[in-house]
Amino acid sequence: MRQGLAEKRQAIVRGARRVFGRDGYTRAAIDSIAKEAGVSTRTIYNHFPEGKAQLFRVVVVEGSEEVVRAHVDAIDRRLYKVTDLESDLCDFARAWMRPLYEHGDHFAVVRQLRAEVGHIPQEFLDTWRASGPDRARKVAAARFRELADEGLLDAPDPERAVTHFFWLTGAEISDRTYHGAIRMPDEERDELIASGVRAFLHGYLPR
Structure with a gap:
């Protein structure tokens, strides 16, 4: 592509992302996307012949891939040289939540x-999960499996362990920030993460 x-x-994709984020899928209009992107509607259809549906898929997939x-x-930087499991898991949870902002x-x-x-x-929902949340969790579960193999965790079901970890360290933050719509003070976020990590380790440290 030239x-x-x-x-x-x-x-176009940047403009569409802003419009879909503001208006949602059902209310978003190609005219609004064209205005936000600074292009004509004809230009949009030249790039995305299927119109709004195709553009929404692209916005969801490309955004998910970036996240x-x-x-x-975050996994590579925080979990591949574990020296202090509790501290490193806290650092990892903070890095994992950072893309929200x-x-x-x-x-x-x-x-x-x-x-x-x-x-x-449903196709759009499946596309989003496959390109984003499910894919990221599989990578995290693979690393948790390695941590279990190294004797650092007792996690016979790494995918379930990862689910527990993210619920304990991130669910309250996501809920109270309305999934990243408003910021939470760093000190408050860190305390929620630290308490979540302690709860996780209570269930997953080797006995």
């Missing part, structure tokens, strides 16, 4: 997706 076309496509890369980086436009779309779940085709 540079000019690639830049135009990126502008997954951030989550994989660093990818705010994407999570605005996710909030709208969740709110409109009854009106969005």
